[in-house]
Amino acid sequence: MTEPGTAAPLPAPISHVVAAGDTLGKIAQQYGVTLDDLLSWNAISNPDLIQIGQTIELADPNVDKEYIVVAGDTVSELAARFGKRWVDIAAVNKLDDVNLIYVGQKLIIPAQGVARGR
Structure with missing residues (x-):
C-alpha cells in the first residue's frame, strides 16, 4: 500500500543528489534498491564514476x-x-x-x- 505523500514503489524522494562520500553502493543500501537497478535506471556503466551534485534516480523512470x-x-x-x-x-x-x-x-x-x- 502506498503511504500518503510517497510515490510507490519507493518512498519519496525518488532521486538522490550525490554528496561528498556517497557511493552508489551506499545510496542503493540507503534506499533499499540494488546497485544493478541504480546502474540501469541511470544509464551508468561505471559505478565508480559519480560526481558530487549528480542526481541519481531511485526508481525506474519508465514506470508510472x-x-x-x-x-x-x-x-x-x-x-x-x-x-x-x-x-x-x-x-x-x-x-x-x-x-x-x-x-x-x-x-x-x-x-x-x-x-x-x-
Missing part, C-alpha cells in the same frame, strides 16, 4: 508511479518534484480542475508525457 496526496500538495508542485509536466499528471488522472485535488487522493505520476495539444 502511484502517489497519495497530502496536505499542501498541488499538481504543479508534484510535477516539479517528479520532473513531469502538470498537464501530463492532469491528463492521466483525468483531472477536470487541477486546483481540486484532495488529501488521500491517489494520483498516477506518469513515466512518459501523455497530454497532447494542451
